Amino acid sequence: MTAKNKPGLSIRIDLPGGGRFGPGKAALLDAIAELGSLNKAAHELGMSYPRARKLVEEMNRDFQTPLVLSSQGGADGGGSRLSDAGQELRDLYHQLCKRSLAHNEALLARIGQVTNQAPVPK
Amino acid sequence: MTAKNKPGLSIRIDLPGGGRFGPGKAALLDAIAELGSLNKAAHELGMSYPRARKLVEEMNRDFQTPLVLSSQGGADGGGSRLSDAGQELRDLYHQLCKRSLAHNEALLARIGQVTNQAPVPK
Numbered sequence: 193m194t195a196k197n198k199p200g201l202s203i204r205i206d207l208p209g210g211g212r213f214g215p216g217k218a219a220l221l222d223a224i225a226e227l228g229s230l231n232k233a234a235h236e237l238g239m240s241y242p243r244a245r246k247l248v249e250e251m252n253r254d255f256q257t258p259l260v261l262s263s264q265g266g267a268d269g270g271g272s273r274l275s276d277a278g279q280e281l282r283d284l285y286h287q288l289c290k291r292s293l294a295h296n297e298a299l300l301a302r303i304g305q306v307t308n309q310a311p312v313p314k
Numbered sequence: 315m316t317a318k319n320k321p322g323l324s325i326r327i328d329l330p331g332g333g334r335f336g337p338g339k340a341a342l343l344d345a346i347a348e349l350g351s352l353n354k355a356a357h358e359l360g361m362s363y364p365r366a367r368k369l370v371e372e373m374n375r376d377f378q379t380p381l382v383l384s385s386q387g388g389a390d391g392g393g394s395r396l397s398d399a400g401q402e403l404r405d406l407y408h409q410l411c412k413r414s415l416a417h418n419e420a421l422l423a424r425i426g427q428v429t430n431q432a433p434v435p436k
Contacts, residue, residue, distance in 0.1 A: 203414070204326075205422070207429050208319040252333040256430045277428060288421050292325070292414040299410050300327070306399060307329050308378045 197281045201296075203289050211254035213285065217247050221274060221282045224260060230272040248272075255281065320426045323418075325411050333376035335407065339369050343396060343404045346382060352394040371422075377403065 204214030234244035236266030248287035252258040263271055274282065293300070326336030345355035358367035374380040381400030385393055396404065415422070 199330060200328040202326040202334075202336075204324040204327055205425060206322040206324055208321060208426065209429070211429070212324075213425075214324075233434055240374075247368070254430055255428055257428070263403065265399075281428065284421050288323075288418050291417050291421070295413050295417040296410050299406050299413070303327060303403070303406055304405065306359065306377055306379070307333070308376055 197307070199300050199307065201289065201292055201300075203285075203292060205285070205288070207254055209254075211250065213251070213254070213281070217251055218282060218285045220244060220247055221251075221278055222313065224272050225279070225282065226258050228271045228273055230260070230262060233272070251278075319429070321422050321429065323411065323414055323422075325407075325414060327407070327410070329376055331376075333372065335373070339373055340404065340407045342366060342369055343373075343381065343400055346394050347396050347401070347404065350393045352382070352384060362425070373400075375419070389400070402424055 202215050204212055206212055219237055219238070220233055224230060225237045227233050227236060230244055230248060231241055234241045237244070248260045248262075252260060255277060257277035258275055259281055260272055261275050261278075323431050324337050326334055328334055340360070341359055342355055345358045346352060349358060352366055352370060353363055356363045359366070370382045370384075374382060377399060379399040380397055381403055382394055383400075384398050
């Protein structure tokens with residue numbers, strides 16, 4: 193078995209009150225951090241702007257401190273950036289995913305052995 | 315902070331060819347193992363029978379050996395049970411979830427501290 197047919201993990205954090213933080217929101221935080229704009233981040237991810245806006249509103253509501261800060265006006269309609277809390281949550285999420293993969297290598301290798309699915313050709 | 319407002323994890327395994335195995339399919343395997351019937355398992359989970367059937371077909375296609383074995387006829391339209399492969403995958407999945415939680419206790423406690431969400435009242 194090569195590394196190519198090892199399964200991956202998609203992890204969602206289920207917050208105590210019913211909110212959720214998973215791969216989609218994490219990717220949006222990554223893209224906002226990189227591009228400095230919610231509009232550009234949505235475009236980069238192939239996500240509609242209203243959808244991206246809704247995810248940001250959920251995140252800002254679900255945590256004590258807003259994760260994404262947006263300023264009004266300017267050519268881009270103002271930019272967006274991560275708050276300290278947004279950066280921390282993004283780091284925590286990526287650490288969590290990395291640790292979950294690292295601590296389950298043997299299990300995932302076994303699941304890779306019993307899957308019927310050839311890796312997607314590149 | 316009490317254990318009640320600690321976040322949980324929902325984990326999906328992404329198979330190399332694009333198939334997915336996550337909480338919904340795992341719950342369906344659990345219910346089939348417990349109830350011995352796809353129909354009863356679907357009912358128990360509040361899932362339509364066609365939806366449950368589709369998930370079983372996906373699982374049986376995604377792995378080298380079918381995970382769910384169904385027999386024809388009888389009052390229940392025949393029963394369903396897990397194959398050895400189905401039992402193994404179910405066990406591997408639950409182990410993976412348990413290990414991911416155990417190895418991320420501190421991270422999840424920190425995320426619980428910054429969430430704005432009160433636990434859902436019981």
